[in-house]
Amino acid sequence: MPSCMRCRENSLTCRAPPGAKRCGECTRVGNMQCGLDGPDPRALQRERAQIEAVEDEAIALDEEAAALHAAAAAEFAAAATAAAAKSAAAVEKSQTAAAHRRRAQRQRAAFQAKVTKILTHEDSAIDWASMKADFASFLESSAALPAPSVAS
Numbered sequence: 731m732p733s734c735m736r737c738r739e740n741s742l743t744c745r746a747p748p749g750a751k752r753c754g755e756c757t758r759v760g761n762m763q764c765g766l767d768g769p770d771p772r773a774l775q776r777e778r779a780q781i782e783a784v785e786d787e788a789i790a791l792d793e794e795a796a797a798l799h800a801a802a803a804a805e806f807a808a809a810a811t812a813a814a815a816k817s818a819a820a821v822e823k824s825q826t827a828a829a830h831r832r833r834a835q836r837q838r839a840a841f842q843a844k845v846t847k848i849l850t851h852e853d854s855a856i857d858w859a860s861m862k863a864d865f866a867s868f869l870e871s872s873a874a875l876p877a878p879s880v881a882s
C-alpha cells in the first residue's frame with residue numbers, strides 16, 4: 731500500500747478510497763498537497779513557468795543594463811572629446827592673447843619714442859599741446875592691459 735508524503739512523515743496509516751485524489755488523513759486535515767496520486771503535473775508546470783519568467787526577467791534586465799552601459803560609455807567619450815577640443819581652443823586663445831599683448835607692448839614703446847621725438851618740434855602749426863595730453867593719457871593707460879592668463 732503506497733503512503734503519501736504527509737502520512738510517511740507523520741508515521742500515519744495512509745488509506746484512501748479507490749479513485750480518491752487524497753488520502754483519508756489529508757482529507758481530514760484539509761491538506762490539498764496529498765500527493766497520493768503522484769506529483770501534480772500542473773503544479774510542476776506552473777513552477778517551471780515561474781522559474782522561466784524570473785530567468786527571462788533577469789536576461790531582459792541584463793540586456794537593458796548592457797545598453798545603458800554602452801550609451802553611458804559613448805556619452806563619456808563624446809563629452810571627453812568635446813572637453814579636449816574646448817581645452818585646446820582655450821590654450822590657443824591664451825597664446826594668441828599673449829602674442830597680441832607682446833606686440834602691443836613693442837608698438838607702444840616705439841610709439842612713445844616717436845611721440846617724444848615729434849613733441850620737440852614746438853614751432854609746428856599743429857596743436858601739439860592737446861595731442862601731447864591725449865598721447866600722455868593713452869600711454870598711461872598701458873597699466874590697464876590685463877595680465878597674461880597663462881605663461882608663454
Ligand SMILES: [Zn+2]
Pocket residue numbers: 733734735736737738743744745753754755756766
Ligand atoms: Zn496519506
Ligand SMILES: [Zn+2]
Pocket residue numbers: 734735736737744752753754755756757763764765766
Ligand atoms: Zn495524504
